[in-house]
Amino acid sequence: MGHVIVVGAGQAGSSCVAKLRNSGFEGRITLIGEEPVPPYQRPPLSKAYLMGEMILERLFLRPESFYAENDIDLRMGARVDAIDADAQTVSIAGETLEYDDLVLTTGSTPNRLPAAIGGDLDGVHVVRDLADVNGMAPRFVKGAKVLIVGGGYIGLEAASVAAKLGLHVTLVEMAERILQRVAAPETSDFFRALHCKHGVDIREGVGLDRLTGDVAVSGAVLSDGTELDVDFVIVGVGIRPGTALAEASGIEIENGIKTDALGRTSAPHVWAAGDCASFPYRDGRIRLESVPNAIDQAECVAGNIMGAGKAYEAKPWFWSDQYDVKLQIAGLNTGYDRVVIRQPDADSIGFWYYRGDTLLAVDAANDPRGYMVGKRLIEAGKSPDPTVIADPETDLKALLKA
Structure with missing residues (x-):
């Protein structure tokens, strides 16, 4: 079955190796991360963890024992110095590892x-x-x-x-x-x-x-x-994709590590997923900085390494927690020309983005129903009349059946 090396032990890297094993991949798997801890969740870092409401071990995406139990060679505190795409090798502190497939999940770096x-x-x-x-x-x-x-x-x-x-x-x-x-x-x-x-x-x-x-x-x-x-x-002035390692090895870069719809880069047997990867989306190309994208894209790549041949279909969604407000965002608002406000009650509000008559995205603050319905409408390509959305008496779920 060969040897898959995954560089970058964050959400995408951890998701990729877990998916490979759970899907029956029997070859060698090596997961390499620069930090001295197992892969962990980042969103709670600046919230629950910082406030002392979450201990370190609860941050871990999976118990450290998961990797040994699934015969995944987890290398913590290790940095990949170079990729030789022609020889299909990576170098770590003087050691050379051969791969059959290489997955770059190198994330992003704050400005x-x-x-x-x-x-x-x-x-x-x-x-x-x-x-x-x-x-x-x-x-x-x-x-x-x-x-x-x-x-x-x-x-x-x-x-x-x-x-x-x-x-x-x-x-x-x-x-x-x-x-x-x-x-x-x-x-x-x-x-x-x-x-x-x-x-x-x-x-x-x-x-x-x-x-x-x-x-x-x-x-x-x-x-x-x-x-x-x-x-x-x-x-907090933005992040940039972690492309240095790929770029140094001659892999094509375009607002991130450029991939095709399957997650393949310009180098044979090299794939990319997560914050670092840009991929085809509708009529253009995007890079998504979100946990859901990191998971879904990495799992798609894992399947394609095993021969699934499935194009990644992004379903953009994001969230933010501030005070007692949970903001959930569905879709991408690029190109909107109208915002419809929906306020179902005093504690909830939603901002629905339209371009002409087409629903693009929803920002839902303490409005899980509005978020859920908005997300499903966008994914189904349905665009309710804005006046219907603005009416707080509208039964949103009924719009899904329309």
Whole structure:
């Protein structure tokens, strides 16, 4: 059956190796990860784990024993130095491993602030892995002053945890509004109000000029000239796909590691899945940064390694937890020209995105029914009349039968 090597021990890598074994693959499997712990969930890192509500072992996607029990060679704290696609080998600290199939699940890397504006000062953090969160956790002390740079979902989630723990939170977003890149103004308005209610000082249309301090950060100067005293900084200004290893080996890159519909890269017997991979979608190509995509795409690749020949059909959905609000997002809102607001009750609200008469996406806040129905409508290619959606008396489930 050969030897499958999976590089990147996150959600996608763990899903791929588990699917291979569960599907009856009897060959060798090696899973290589740079972190010194088994594959774990990332979303709870900056929420339940940071707040002390979840212990480390509960983060693990599977018990460490799972890998040995399923004859999966899990190599933790190991870094792949190079891929030789012609020889079908990978190099790890002087050791050369041969593969029959190689899967790249190398994830993504957070953007950092330049050293020239203080990005390398002590106390400046990003939110991506266990080490990042362990490093910042001791700073979450009631009354501490934290500056959050970036008003996307990562920044807003960090702000919600900090505010709940009693910190003084200032969030700056250089765009005109928070969530500008990913959501409609209506969704931005909802979350701005939510954070302001919890005491977060949100400053939109204001960038960071520089951080100040000798060794550790102690202050910040904003683009409007405002000076702030800060105890630490969290940077949430986007991520970039982990393509360095693939690129160095000559594999084609296009907003991530470029794959075909099956998950194959430009190199024979090399596949990619998860945050690092871009793939065909409708009339173009996309890269999805989400847990559901990492799982589904990695499992699709595992099946195709075993000969399934099945194209990956993405069903985009995402979520974000802030305070007592669970936001669930179905679909992609790219190209929308209208947003319909549906408010079934005082505690729930949904923002339905349309392009013309076509339903594209739904942002559902504490509205699981709206999310579930919206997701199924989008996947079925159904677009209810916007006036029907806006009516809170509408029986959403009945729309699925229409």
